[in-house]
Each structure stands twice: as structure tokens, then as C-alpha cells.
Amino acid sequence: MNARDQTELKHAVLWLGLRFTTVIIVLFVVMGALVYSIVAAGTQASTSSSLASATRIDSPSDAPLGVFVAISTGGQVVLSRDVPRGLPDTAAIARVVASLREEQGNVTLEGRTYTVLTAYRNGRVIQAAVDRHESQEELSRLMVAMTIAAVVAASMAAALSVWMAQRAMKPMAESLALQRRFVADASHELRTPLTLLSTRVQLLRRRLDGSGPTPVNDDVREGVAQLVADAKMLTGILDDLLLSADPRETVDHGPVNLVTIADRATALAEPAAQQRAVQLTRSGSNEAVTVRGSEVALGRVFTALIANALDHAETNVQVQVGVHGKDAVIRIIDDGTGFAPGSQARAFDRFASARPLTGNPVTARHYGLGLALVAEIVALHNGKVVVEPGMAPKGAIVKVLLPLVQA
Incomplete structure (x- = not known):
């Protein structure tokens, strides 16, 4: 292959590698979004389950690990241990006392987000809160891990796709280059003998038509012999070109x-x-x-x-x-x-x-x-x-x- 064929092959290989890598990245993005959604939904469901269980306990000392509980009875509030400053959410407690309907929301205190569930149970209001910091960190670590995996997979896919595309396309490119070369060689090689044939035929025709010197048998015989030799040379060139067009053939x-x-x-x-x-x-x-x-x-x-x-x-x-x-x-x-x-x-x-x-x-x-x-x-x-x-x-x-x- 010449430099132009090699450049075209390189561009085609890079284009195929880019397209394959793009497909891999899109698949990883879709898969990552699906995994992230499933994990986030599972975390949210686990948090909601923990909060619902905490609102059914009898004493703040029975609060599950990682859940902060406040029980309001007759205006008096009893708290579990290590309740963060800013909890309980007294406004939520007051709204639930007035409506007797539970509510759930998020509260941000000192840079941390808490999910708070406030419910009315058996004449008292129970409020449970869970720190979302750990679950958010887990989701962040999952996002970083999936991003790194996507980058590594994309790099490996790019290298592998370029290698595979080059191996797959090189024989095709060589075959195409061989075809182009054969056509170019045949066209070039046949120009000279065809020109000679045309010149000899024109000269012979002029002499036979009487526009040149009167032809004699020897002149005609010589001209025909030259035409036969030219035709034989054309046949030999064609045979040689056909053999050279197939590298598997040996002479x-x-x-x-x-x-x-x-x-x-x-x-x-x-x-x-x-x-x-x-x-x-x-x-x-x-x-x-x-x-x-x-x-x-x-x-x-x-x-x-x-x-x-x-x-x-x-x-x-x-x-x-x-x-x-x-x-x-x-x-x-x-x-x-x-x-x-x-x-x-x-x-x-x-x-x-x-x-x-x-x-x-x-x-x-x-x-x-x-x-x-x-x-x-x-x-x-x-x-x-x-x-x-x-x-x-x-x-x-x-x-x-x-x-x-x-x-």
C-alpha cells in the first residue's frame, strides 16, 4: 500500500475505534445510571423502613442504631442519646399534633442533611431522624467507582477496537490497493502498445487508400507483421498483469x-x-x-x-x-x-x-x-x-x- 492508502486505512480504523468506544461509553452510562438509581432507591427504602420502625418504639432508649428519636407526650419531650443540636424539629411536632397526620421531610443542620419522620401514635407524637451523610457518601463512592470503571473500560475498548479494526480491515485495504494498482498498471501499460497499433493502422490505411506512396506486397506484409507483433505484445502484457494482480501466483x-x-x-x-x-x-x-x-x-x-x-x-x-x-x-x-x-x-x-x-x-x-x-x-x-x-x-x-x- 502507498502512503495514501495507509492514511485512508488509519482514518478508517480510528473512525471505527471511535464509534465502538462511543457505544461502550453509552452502555456504561446507561448501566451506571440504572445501578445508581437502584442503589439510591434501595437506600431510600431502607431509610424509610428504619424511620417507620423507630416511630413504633415505646422508649427513646429502644431507638435503633443511627436513628435519633424524640417522644412528645403532653408537651414534654424525651430524647434518645446523642441527638444532634437542632433536633427535634418542634415545628413538625406542632403540625402533627394539630393535624394528627404523619409527615416526612429533610432538615439540614450544620452542613448535614437529616431525613425526619414525625408520626402520631397512641396519644403521643414520635419523631425519628436519620443522618443521610453516610448514605450520600456511599452513593458518591459508587459514582466515583463507576466513573473510573467507565474510563478504564473506554480506554481498553478503544485500544482493543483499534487493534481489531486494523486486523480486520488491513486485508480489505490491501485487496483494494491491489485492485487499484492493477487497474492503474493495466491502463498505463496498454497505452503505449495501443498507440503503436493505432499509428501503424493509420499509416497502413493511408497507403492502402492511395494518400501515401503506392503500397507493395512487401509493405503490406511488413505492416501486417508489425500489427501481429503488437497484438502479441498486448496479449503478453495482459497475461503478465493478470499474474501480477494475484500475489499468490508465482512465475x-x-x-x-x-x-x-x-x-x-x-x-x-x-x-x-x-x-x-x-x-x-x-x-x-x-x-x-x-x-x-x-x-x-x-x-x-x-x-x-x-x-x-x-x-x-x-x-x-x-x-x-x-x-x-x-x-x-x-x-x-x-x-x-x-x-x-x-x-x-x-x-x-x-x-x-x-x-x-x-x-x-x-x-x-x-x-x-x-x-x-x-x-x-x-x-x-x-x-x-x-x-x-x-x-x-x-x-x-x-x-x-x-x-x-x-x-
Whole structure:
């Protein structure tokens, strides 16, 4: 995957992780609110039960632990031990004496809240009070514990969801990137042979229509042979692309002669060079330079490098094949604008154009795929491709090194 695909994958993984984490947080909030409500209702019910039991005792000394009791009989009030200052609530007692109906409410004294139940029982008024401080602290501790649990669960859910999403989406992203790459490669690779086919057919048609020199049988035979060769090359490129589209497929490489491939690629590119008014020459070794690889794939290397050189050349392109030590050396030399300083590192990236096109009006649009395809094919052949400065004040050299077949 290229940098753009990796960025898209990262964004998708983070988006899925964020959504999953949000769902976990919402579930924890709902669960926490439910638990808090149940605990708070239970505490309230327990407090009400304790107060109701306390209003049925006969003496303040019988008051349950944690409950403060006051019994008013005939205007005299008897209190249980340790009744907080401010209790009993005499106003509540007076209201119950007048109405003979019990009432319950909250009273705040010195920063503490008490729940107070005042009831009329058997000719006397009994008031029971419970300090809510402990129950409120328990609810606060429960809230803090649930908040911490929610934060920990959200953090773990975020990390786990990102990890799972990355594992789940990476094969899909790689498959999509492979599909995009195959479409881009097929489109780019088929441009040159289709252009050659179109040029040859147009020339042959002109001659057959009488707009050019009168054709002879040899001319027609040669033109048809070239069309057949172009069609065969298209078929080979398609087969090679289909194999490269599936990484599970493996291809057995055999010995191939780079000189023969270079001569064929130069001949195929000659019409395009003439159309651009560029002199295309093949130089270097005329003896066999044998490497192990795919003839079609290495033909794509020459085709892509020559097409790239023609796109940028002004007057001259050279195709050299030679030997240096244990390596076969391919050099494609042009006298164009050359590579900008510092651009050699990204010259073989997809959709990256490392130098501007010439002002030639017949130059086709540059997609930035040719050198990237060359780099991939050369890597599959255990080779190396580099960019060198031109021999003249301007221009560029793209050099490919491939291991020679040892005798």
C-alpha cells in the first residue's frame, strides 16, 4: 500500500475505534445510571423502613442504631442519646399534633442533611431522624467507582477496537490497493502498445487508400507483421498483469536475452520517436546479455523507460545494454530537462512526476506510473534501478542492474 492508502486505512480504523468506544461509553452510562438509581432507591427504602420502625418504639432508649428519636407526650419531650443540636424539629411536632397526620421531610443542620419522620401514635407524637451523610457518601463512592470503571473500560475498548479494526480491515485495504494498482498498471501499460497499433493502422490505411506512396506486397506484409507483433505484445502484457494482480501466483523465470528485448522495444518505439522528432538509437553490446526473468515483464521495463525518455527528450534518446562485473546494465539516456535536485528519491513512487515534461505538443499526459512499474518489475527480478545525471549539461540516465546468468 502507498502512503495514501495507509492514511485512508488509519482514518478508517480510528473512525471505527471511535464509534465502538462511543457505544461502550453509552452502555456504561446507561448501566451506571440504572445501578445508581437502584442503589439510591434501595437506600431510600431502607431509610424509610428504619424511620417507620423507630416511630413504633415505646422508649427513646429502644431507638435503633443511627436513628435519633424524640417522644412528645403532653408537651414534654424525651430524647434518645446523642441527638444532634437542632433536633427535634418542634415545628413538625406542632403540625402533627394539630393535624394528627404523619409527615416526612429533610432538615439540614450544620452542613448535614437529616431525613425526619414525625408520626402520631397512641396519644403521643414520635419523631425519628436519620443522618443521610453516610448514605450520600456511599452513593458518591459508587459514582466515583463507576466513573473510573467507565474510563478504564473506554480506554481498553478503544485500544482493543483499534487493534481489531486494523486486523480486520488491513486485508480489505490491501485487496483494494491491489485492485487499484492493477487497474492503474493495466491502463498505463496498454497505452503505449495501443498507440503503436493505432499509428501503424493509420499509416497502413493511408497507403492502402492511395494518400501515401503506392503500397507493395512487401509493405503490406511488413505492416501486417508489425500489427501481429503488437497484438502479441498486448496479449503478453495482459497475461503478465493478470499474474501480477494475484500475489499468490508465482512465475518461473527463465533465461532471456536483454539485447533481443532491447532491439524489439526500440523498434516498437520508433514510430513514437519519429512523431516527436527524436532520434532513438540502440547502442552497447550486440552479443547476448542473458539474465533470468520474464521476457514480457522485462519488455515492459524497456517500453516504460523508453516512453519516459521520449516524453522528456528534446532531440535524442539512447538505449544501451551492457555488462559490468556480474550484472547486466541497462541505460536509457535522454537529453531532456533531467531530474530536479533531490527528486531522485521519489522518482519511482506511484503518481509522482520527478521532472517536468517538455513543451512538445504531441507529448501525452504524464501519469507518474512508468518508473514505479519499472522499480517493481526490477525488484521482482532481484535487480536495482537508479537515476543518474545526464552526461551532457542536461538530460538524465535511468540505469537498471540485473544479475547475469552465470555459465
